[in-house]
Every structure is written in C-alpha cells, then in structure tokens.
Amino acid sequence: MDNDVFRSFTTVPGVYAAQVDARGVLVRASQQLYRRLGCQPDDLHGRYLHDVVQRDGLRGETIIVMVAPDQQRTQRPDAIKYRKILTKMDSRILEGVAAGVPTAKLAGMVELSRGGVEYHVTNLLRKLRAPNRTSLVSKAYAEGILAAGTWPPKVVPDFVK
Template sequence: MSAAQDMLIETNTCSPEQADEYRLCSLFDNSSARIAHVDLDLRLIGSNAGFADVFGLSVEELPGVALVDLVHARARDALTRRLLSLARGERSRISDLIATLTRSGRTSTELTGIAVTNGAGRIDSLVVLLELEPEPAASAAAPCPADVRKPLTRMEAMVLEGVAAGMSTVQLASKLFLSRGGVEYHVSALMKNLDAANRSELVSRAYSAGLFRMGSWPPLVTEGFVD
C-alpha cells in the first residue's frame, strides 16, 4: 500500500458517520502533504495550504482552477488523459512524474491521483497529491530558468505583465508613469533577456519559462524571478 493510500485511512477529526469525508479530511489534515480535491471535470474543489503554496497561491484562489493549468503545457494532454481514465474507473490510482509551474519556476513533481467513491460505490471526485523533487543546494542567489538570462527588475516585471495583458506602449507609459521611450527601453531589455524577436515571442517565452503565476489574470510575474 502506498503512502498516499495509507493517509486515506488515518484517523482524524472528521465525523465517522461520513466515511468519504472522513478519508478526505484525513488527507487535508496532514500538514506535511500537498493535497487537492478535484471534481470529475478536473477542476479544483479545494486544497490544503501545502498544495496552494507550491504555486504561490492561497487556498481561496484555487477552487475552480483547472488542475492541468498548473502543469507545463507539454504535460497537459497526457495528464488529462490519465486523470480522465481515473475518473472513468479504468484505474484506481495513477502516478506520474510531470513538470509543474511552481512559484519558483518549473520543477519536476511526482503527481499521484486517487479515485474517491461515494456511498453507492461510484466515483464522484479525485484526490491529487504532489511530491516535489528535491531542490538543488541553496546558493547566494536563486538561479533563473535556462531561458531567462538574469532576474527581472521590478519595473521590467510590471512592463512584462502589461505587455502580456495586451497593453500598448501608450497605455503602459500612462500606467507606469514612464515616457514612451522608457517603456520601449524596458521592452527591449526584456526581449534581450529572453532572446525574443518581438512582443508576441516575448510573451510566449515568458510563459514557457514559467515567469507568470498560473491561473491569474491580468498576468502576474512570480516574485521568485524579480530581483
């Protein structure tokens, strides 16, 4: 029996008359785990603080967010297929090593999914557990992703957020109290940093590098990339 399955039957503070809720509360009460409750449309119902913190979010921000939006784009189709097979009852458990978009950038994550049945024995939701790969030894400064040459300044982060939201140079200049030339200077610096040829490629590369917090609109740059 896996550690995840062991946690499903631990004692906790939930009412023993509600067997399914009892098991879920056992998971959510385990502060050392990173756990989320997911509906059959693969959207988050809720999570514990450990799960939300991985993505730099609060537990209040996650309900309704599509689980696959929290993983790297290349991993989404395969993960969706495996989670749906779990929801259909074709599997009782899945475990995959995937790339997630955490608040510190991309990282490898062991994702375990478990089907949750109701009193009638039908699957009505899923529980997902994350186990992050060990972080590299700490250094004086956290390294940037390979596709970002150096950390962003606070102003560069705000300019990048505006460009990703579709704002024009004039709109950015007004919002950030810069001249048009000042906006273009920061945009040019960002394109050089991310090796982008134009604004569209800049935004694409920023998303690919995991610079933005997932599930947020307008786009917000993750604090870990701002110097």
C-alpha cells in the same frame, strides 16, 4: 505527456494533434495527422512542426499542439540562483505587455515615456531571448515567470530583484 489527454484531442474529426519539444521539434502526432500527410511517423519525427505545416500543406486546418516539458531544464540544480532576472519596472512592463496594454497607455501606467517603455521591452526581449512581444509573453509563461491561470497577468515574485 498523458496518453489519455493526447488521445482525447484525436477523436474530433478534422482536428490533428501533435506533441513538440521545447524547440518545436515534432515528438509524436495523431494517426489522423500522419494519414492526412500520407506518411509514417518516422517521416515526421525530428522535423520542426512549423516546417511540416508550411511545406506539407496544412494551412488553414486545426492542429492542437502540446509541448513536452524540458526534463533537463526542470532538473537543473543551479536554476534557483538565476531566477531573479527582472527589476520591479521590468516586471510591471512585462505584466502590461502580457495583458495587451498599448505602449502609450502602459507608459502612463508606469510613469515613463513611450521611449522608456520601449527601452524596457527591448531589454526584456534580450533577457528572454525572444524575437517579438508575442514570443516574449509565451516564453515568460513557459519559464514560469508569469503565473499561469491569473488575470491580469502577474509576474511570480521569485523572479524580481
């Protein structure tokens, strides 16, 4: 991660910056965060950021979190053959979920029942190994399934069968 970008977040008083890996494990943090917690970098390195926030008293404070790219995942040569994981219906439903469309309205948009939409959402949760809709959308952006910087959200065609 670019050190200048990381440092720019640490100049604002009362704002703490942390960099985590894809699993949410702390890679590094701003000096302000270490001082606020009264610890050294070695005390936090390797801990889950969620645990640090919950157990070390950072509730209600501003923390800018940056996720380090997973080098191993981006260099996998077999990644291309596993890309087409969504049906056309899955992609339409994922776009609707990412846009925050309620289930009943989404059902009307894709011409399914509410149960049909829920069925597809459940399959998407399973395919992306996400516990809930918020995580589903987050993982879809992280995996590059949803195109970054577009509104309404759009699935990248390379992921559709």
